[in-house]
Amino acid sequence: MARTPSSQPADQPEPQAQATGPQKKSAPTPSRREAEAARRERLNPTLSPKEAKKRQRQAEINQRTKAMAASDAQPDRKLLRDVIDSRFNLAEIAMPIFLVLLVGTMIPGFASVVNIFLAVTWAYFAAIIVDIAFMWRRFKKLARERLGLTNYRGLLFYGINRAITIRRWRQPPVQVKRGEAI
Secondary structure (H helix, E strand, O other): OOOOOOOOOOOOOOOOOOOOOOOOOOOOOOOHHHHHHHHHHHHOOOOOHHHHHHHHHHHHHHHHHHHHHHHHOOHHHHHHHHHHHOOOOHHHHHHHHHHHHHHHHHOHHHHHHHHHHHHHHHHHHHHHHHHHHHHHHHHHHHHHHHOOOOOOOOHHHHHHHHHHOOHHHOOOOOOOOOOOOO
């Protein structure tokens, strides 16, 4: 008798028939209330107070970062940053200089020169104010020419804050080299 490809070889056992009856479940079907509670827990998990504070803090940081990025992307602020970063500002080295002057006034042997340190401090303040006035004048001229800007609300203090900050620590980072035309 010839073998056909559909017939089984004699040495292999026949596969067992699948059980057609119902299978046992590992757990009972959850009630509707339990299923809804499980779904809500997946969407809004119950957090410990520590974890909730951590998530809240991270959400606030993300929100603040987005708001700062949107604020810093404005063309008037970008132009002001470029004007400040393209020049040397007396204000950016103010903190180290004032720290040296403060320490100089506290040294007991220098009691006789305290008035000189005080005069140097006030002179440096005056020089910073004049430097910022020149920077502000230059910015206003460029803003009128390039952006047609007439409202400078809040920009002066933004510029002073950037000028006071040491160049390496400025945020957003410096994009213009000193002396570069803007």
